[in-house]
Amino acid sequence: MRAIKVLERILATIPIMFGVAIMVFIFMRLTPGDPVDIMMGAGGAVGAGEIEQLRAEFHLDEPIHIQLWYFLRDAARGDLGNSYIKKRPTMELIAERLPATIELALGALFFALIIAFPIGILSAVKQNSWLDRFSMAGAFLGISMPAFWLGIVLILIFSVKLRWLPVQGRISYDVNLQEITGLYVVDSILTRNWPALKDALRHLILPSIALGAAVAAIVARVLRSSMLETLRADYVTLARAKGAPEHRVVLRHALRNALIPTVTVIGLQVGVLLGGNMIVETVFGWPGLGRLVVDAIFNRDFPLVQASVMVYAFTFVIANLIVDILYTYLNPKITL
Template identity: 50%
Template sequence: MSGYILRRLGQAVPVLLGVTFVVFLLMYLTPGDPVQLFMGQAGIVSQEEIERVRHEFGLDRPFVEQYGLFLGGILRGNLGQSIIYRRPVATLIGERLPATIELTLFASLIALLVAIPAGVVAAVRRNTWLDAIGTTVSLLGVSLPGFWLGLILIFVFSVMLKVLPVAGRASYGTGLHWQTGFLLLDAMLQGNWPAFVDILRHLVMPALALSAGMMAMTMRLTRSSLLETIHQDYVRTAQAKGLPQRWVILRHALRNALLPVVTAITLNVGALLGGNMVVETVFSWPGLGRLVVEAVESRDYPLIRGCVLVYAVTYVFLNLIADLSYARLDPRVAAGGGKR
């Protein structure tokens, strides 16, 4: 297993290098000068001052030199300094990342608690009204854009019913700024249940909007995978031995049916982390996705590069988790007898 992990980590290095190069190249070729844009908004039109700031951020150097400095900074743990915020990029990301992780994990939890049982029921009750409802709901979940679903949730639960806050994140003292930290976990550990409920109320709608796509895809994949597994010989053998149907499904069929589902789940979690920009903007959620939107609007190249690097590392890490989970469920993968 250790050799398998090392092989996967070795494959991740060129992927990360490729991502950093492509992003850096795109930022370099994008028309416009972020420093001139920022200085113009600040009311500073002196060309000398603009050139000084461009030199400070290394934007007056050749592409190869800029890229080399960027890679060198990554190796030292330095992602550069934001042009707009005039603060270290790593600090800005560190402040926003917990809010995004909290939203993503909660959305993933909702998706899994609904999708896997619904997929199992749809497979076991194939061609019944339960299967039809599950298929229809999953089709809607895949089809509905997150921002549209978010606006519908706001209209129903905030405007009409007035039971949930419109947007934003709950204000709760954690010893840090209210935007940072895992607020839900912190409130639960401290036994502060009024704060826990308030945090949960702010979290529910963006999590539902974010989880819809993952929920639908996981449900459909669980159903189709379980339908294939149910007809395997070992499942028929277990049924012939007189084992209870529930035991056969959960102990024998579902374990092997979850092999492709595990991979899809981990990659979908990465997709939620990387695709939460629209949802965070709709709900004014102070996370990494909203920070990326702000950085793109202001052409803050160092901040964009740092955020994209975090997304790339997250995808690689989750892909490794998916591979290890797959190898755990099917040892032939780690031994080289199976293919991913």
């Protein structure tokens, strides 16, 4: 029953993805700048015939609704076109970059959660203590700091000054790693390649912190305020009246219910982590999807932008679906 509902939801993402893609299709073509001109500008002097030929190849010489028809027809067959610049299927290019982005997003999420949970819970339990004030001030800082700035500061301190961690990239050039999933941490565990695991983790730490700091701050604040609410609930008084020890009262009775609003916020943040990391990827030279998309936008590489946006929409919807599934476990009043 649950499996059918989940399948339904996944199928429901298809129209969403197409809707998003159509909007991007139109907006990209409304922005000034012509892909062929940009390509040619980089390539030096070329003849008018060559330009016309390229235009015809990309169907750019045809009216926009005809172009849209070609796009939708091909997409329905599972073909999202070739990149104008790299001349390769867009899905292939995305598949190469997506694991890096997912790995960074998961790293940032992990960092955010291990920071946010203890802080959120303790600040609520010890409300108005120095710990509470200090962590909420820290959370305020975490939300206010721009990620690129934090990234640069982290690099300056931990890579340049202290030389503890690498400056950029996903893995060192001299480390061999057999790729299975494309997530280097997972792959190195699967192949029991411990030096590679250490190297991949060392590369992952700073970008994860830079990307996850704001999420940690947001989650800590939401968790604190929902814990403050559940700690005052009648069922918490009942748990105490039953003779439950304090840690059980907090971690089982109060936290379980405080997770419901918190998970919603985490789900929204996962979308941000996956789709909003261009800047952090640039600062840390992280070969992820974000930089691919930014380059594609500057080059007016229409097919690549369209395909990437569809992938973003898909991951966003899937992240929300996971949240909804978690929700049904946390809150028995809700079914999928």
